Amino acid sequence: MSSGDKGDKVKDLQARLKQLDWYEPKIDGVYGAKTVSAVKGFQGKREIPVTGEVDQRTLDRLTAMTRKPTTDELNNVVAKPKPSSMNLDDRCLQGRVVCISKKQRKLALVVDGTIQMSMDVRFGSELTPTRNGVFSVGWKSRNHVSKLYGSKMPYALFFSGGQAVHYSSDFAARGYNGSSHGCVNVRNKEKVAALFDAVSVGDKVVVYTG
Structure with a gap:
């Protein structure tokens, strides 16, 4: 994947980068400047050649460090808080x-x-x-x-x-x-x-x- 790409694979990439605190904007499936910047940051931190493009090495490392994004995450849906049943000291x-x-x-x-x-x-x-x-x-x-x-x-x-x-x-x-x-x-x-x-x-x- 590289700048200009669009689609579900880019959404998955953005969601995984967001899990690691590299990508802040909303997930939109568009491989733009902010996605390029996030990929470069991730690559530099892991001593992978900093290209801003996702090669197999970058994808494998990112996948190993993250979990599969949920449907809500991919669509920028914020979960409603659930009632707490915490036992208080x-x-x-x-x-x-x-x-x-x-x-x-x-x-x-x-x-x-x-x-x-x-x-x-x-x-x-x-x-x-x-x-x-x-x-x-x-x-x-x-x-x-x-x-x-x-x-x-x-x-x-x-x-x-x-x-x-x-x-x-x-x-x-x-x-x-x-x-x-x-x-x-x-x-x-x-x-x-x-x-x-x-x-x-x-x-x-x-x-x-x-």
Whole structure:
């Protein structure tokens, strides 16, 4: 595939690039300048010759790192939020709290015991675990990049040293097959962006096992 191409294959390409946070516009099936730029970025990051065209090597690498796009993704349909059945820790029931359950793999913004929004999350590995406890949001960084690992951490809400809630393109692509270095990863960019805007520095954060 290359500039000027159109059709379902280009839609699939754009959707997969979007999963990895390389392509931002709506999926339209047109291989234009923004698609070329996204492909070049992906190729450069993976040390593939940067041409802006999708050869077999580029396609194989992209396919291996992503999942098959859903019909909704291919047609720019945003899923309606489902009611949450998250079990809240008692420490989450008063005031404004970012409530995070490891067992349920869920994060919820809770105000006076009522869930305002919720999202799927994943955590650190056994070697770099996410700390349990009661914390508060120390600072926010919308376009953060890790100084330690060089990875993008958009919409970062730091609550315990270098540990933060943030969007993860790796979580979006690989799901629970991967893990973080201790941060709380969110795979839905729209939801974590909304959380970032809703949360203030000083808001309580509760991380618990149950």
